[in-house]
Amino acid sequence: xxxxxxxxxxxxxxxxxxxxxxYSGVGLAEILTEAGLPKGSLYxxxxxxxxxxxxxxxxxxxxxxxxxxxxxxxxxPSFEAGALAVCEAMAAAVSAGAxxxxxxxxxILQAVPDEPRLQRTAEQVYGRWTDCxxxxxxxxxRPAPREAAFSLHxxxxxxxxxxxxxxxxxxxxxxxxxxxRTL
Amino acid sequence: xxxxxxxxxxxxxxxxxxxxxxYSGVGLAEILTEAGLPKGSLYxxxxxxxxxxxxxxxxxxxxxxxxxxxxxxxxxPSFEAGALAVCEAMAAAVSAGAxxxxxxxxxILQAVPDEPRLQRTAEQVYGRWTDCxxxxxxxxxRPAPREAAFSLHxxxxxxxxxxxxxxxxxxxxxxxxxxxRTL
DNA sequence: GCCTCATTGGACCGATTGGTCTAGACAGGG
DNA sequence: CCCTGTCTAGACCAATCGGTCCAATGAGGC
Numbered sequence: 502x503x504x505x506x507x508x509x510x511x512x513x514x515x516x517x518x519x520x521x522x523x524y525s526g527v528g529l530a531e532i533l534t535e536a537g538l539p540k541g542s543l544y545x546x547x548x549x550x551x552x553x554x555x556x557x558x559x560x561x562x563x564x565x566x567x568x569x570x571x572x573x574x575x576x577x578p579s580f581e582a583g584a585l586a587v588c589e590a591m592a593a594a595v596s597a598g599a600x601x602x603x604x605x606x607x608x609i610l611q612a613v614p615d616e617p618r619l620q621r622t623a624e625q626v627y628g629r630w631t632d633c634x635x636x637x638x639x640x641x642x643r644p645a646p647r648e649a650a651f652s653l654h655x656x657x658x659x660x661x662x663x664x665x666x667x668x669x670x671x672x673x674x675x676x677x678x679x680x681x682r683t684l
Numbered sequence: 685x686x687x688x689x690x691x692x693x694x695x696x697x698x699x700x701x702x703x704x705x706x707y708s709g710v711g712l713a714e715i716l717t718e719a720g721l722p723k724g725s726l727y728x729x730x731x732x733x734x735x736x737x738x739x740x741x742x743x744x745x746x747x748x749x750x751x752x753x754x755x756x757x758x759x760x761p762s763f764e765a766g767a768l769a770v771c772e773a774m775a776a777a778v779s780a781g782a783x784x785x786x787x788x789x790x791x792i793l794q795a796v797p798d799e800p801r802l803q804r805t806a807e808q809v810y811g812r813w814t815d816c817x818x819x820x821x822x823x824x825x826r827p828a829p830r831e832a833a834f835s836l837h838x839x840x841x842x843x844x845x846x847x848x849x850x851x852x853x854x855x856x857x858x859x860x861x862x863x864x865r866t867l
Numbered sequence: 868g869c870c871t872c873a874t875t876g877g878a879c880c881g882a883t884t885g886g887t888c889t890a891g892a893c894a895g896g897g
Numbered sequence: 898c899c900c901t902g903t904c905t906a907g908a909c910c911a912a913t914c915g916g917t918c919c920a921a922t923g924a925g926g927c
Contacts, residue, residue: 507874523794525709529915539876544916546874551915603794610849611706611786611794623849652862655855659842666793666806672838679835690904712885722906727886729904734885 508546510536516558520602524555524612524619552616555609559619562605563626567633569594574637580646583637584653585680591657592673595664603665604658630654691729693719699741703785707738707795707802735799738792742802745788746809750816752777757820763829766820767836768863774840775856778847786848787841813837 514536518527529551533540547553573590577583595601606626609619631650638646660672697719701710712734716723730736756773760766778784789809792802814833821829843855 521794522797523706523708525706526794526798528913530913540916541875541877541918544918604845606849607790607845608794610845611704611709611791614705615709627846627849648858648862651858655839655842655846655859657842658845659838659840662787662790662793662841662845663810663838666789666810675831675834676838679831711883713883723886724888724905724907 507536507538507542510538511543511546511554512558512561515554516562516605517598517602519555519558519608520562520605521600523603524551524609525615552618555612555616556619556622559605559609559622559626563629566594566605567629570630570633571637574634574641577637577641580638580641580643580649581680581684583641585677585684587653587657588660588673588677588680591661592670592677595661595673596670601664601668601670604661607662607665627654690719690721690725693721694726694729694737695741695744698737699745699788700781700785702738702741702791703745703788704783706786707734707792708798735801738795738799739802739805742788742792742805742809746812749777749788750812753813753816754820757817757824760820760824763821763824763826763832764863764867766824768860768867770836770840771843771856771860771863774844775853775860778844778856779853784847784851784853787844790845790848810837 511532515527515532518532518535529540529543532554533543543554544550547557549556569590570587573586574580574583577586606623609616610623613620613623631647631654634653635646635650638649643649656676660676663672664670694715698710698715701715701718712723712726715737716726726737727733730740732739752773753770756769757763757766760769789806792799793806796803796806814830814837817836818829818833821832826832839859843859847853847855
C-alpha cells in the first residue's frame with residue numbers, strides 16, 4: 502500500500518518537475534521535497550537512481566497521453582474528426598495545471614547524451630503514440646494510415662513545443678482551427 | 685580581434701553544446717574546454733555569466749536559421765515551393781554536423797523557470813521566424829499569410845523534435861514528401 | 868512478546884556546479 | 898620606456914549535485 506503510494510508519489514512528482522524544467526534542470530532534493538519523501542525511499546523504489554525514475558516517469562506520462570489519443574479517436578466517426586478532437590483534448594489537458602507542461606519525452610531528450618538508456622524510452626513512447634494513431638487511422642478507413650499518423654504526430658509535437666514556449670494552449674486551438682478548415 | 689575571436693568561440697561552443705544537452709545539461713567547464721578558453725574570458729565577455737552566454741548563443745543560432753528561411757523563400761517561385769525547399773534545407777542543415785542538433789530555442793525553454801530572462805529570448809526568436817515566413821507568404825501572394833506561416837512553423841518544429849529524438853533527418857524528408865503530395 | 872522484513876529517515880560523501888577575484892600577459896600610445 | 902586598458906589564466910569559494918549507507922521504524926505472522 503504505502504509501497505505503491507510512495508512509488509506513485511515519486512513518479513508523479515518527477516514527471517511534473519521534469520516536464521517543466523527538464524531532466525538535468527531538476528535535482529533529487531527538489532523531487533523529494535515535492536513528493537514529501539526522504540532519499541532512502543527513492544533508492545529503495547528506484548535502485549537505478551535518477552535515470553530509472555526518469556524512465557518510469559516518462560513511460561507513465563506517455564501512457565496517459567496514449568490513453569487520451571486512444572479514447573478520443575475511439576469516439577470519433579472519422580480520422581479527420583478524431584484528429585480535430587485530439588487537438589482540442591490536448592489543449593484541455595495542457596491547460597489543466599498551473600503551468601503548461603512540455604511533452605514528457607521532450608524532457609528527457611536532451612539528457613540522452615549523459616544517460617543513454619533513455620534513448621530507448623523516448624523511441625518507444627513515440628512509437629506507441631504513432632502506432633496508436635495509425636491503428637485508428639486504419640480502422641477508420643483512412644488511406645495511407647501511417648503517413649497520416651506521422652503527419653498528425655508532427656503537428657501535435659510542433660504545437661506542443663510552441664504551447665510550452667508561450668505557456669498557453671492557443672497553438673493547439675490554432676491547429677484545431679486549421680484542421681477544421683481543411684476538413 | 686582576439687576579442688571578437690574569443691567571444692565568437694564561446695558563443696559557438698555554447699550553442700553547439702546547449703543544443704545537444706540543454707541549458708542545464710552543460711557545465712561552464714565543458715563549454716570552456718570546447719572553446720579552449722579559461723573562465724576569466726567568459727566572465728569578461730559575458731558578465732552575466734551562463735545566462736547571458738545562453739542568450740547570445742540562442743540569438744546567434746536563431747539568426748542563422750532565419751537566414752536559411754529568408755534565403756530559401758527568397759529563391760522560391762511560390763509559397764508552397766518555398767515551404768518544400770525549407771524542409772529540404774533543414775534536412776541538410778541538420779545533417780551537417782556529427783549529431784542532429786535540437787532547435788536552439790528548445791535548448792533554453794526548460795531553463796526558463798530558473799532563468800526568467802530567457803523567456804523573452806525564446807519568444808523573440810520564434811517571433812522573428814514566423815514574421816519572416818509570413819512576410820514571404822504575403823510577398824508570394826499566399827492568402828492568409830500569418831496562418832500559413834504558423835502552420836509551417838508548427839510542422840517544422842514538430843519534425844525537428846522528432847528528428848532530434850531519432851538523430852536523423854528523415855522526419856524533415858517525410859515532411860517534404862507530404863508537402864510535395866499536397867502541392 | 869518476538870521475530871522478520873519492507874520501508875523510511877537522514878547523515879554523510881566526493882565530485883561538480885556557477886561565480887568571484889586577482890595577478891599578470893601583452894599591445895598601443897605617449 | 899612606461900603607462901594604460903584589454904584580455905587571459907586559473908586558484909579559490911560556498912552551494913549543490915547524485916549517490917551510498919545504516920540505524921530506526923513499524924506492521925504482520927508466529
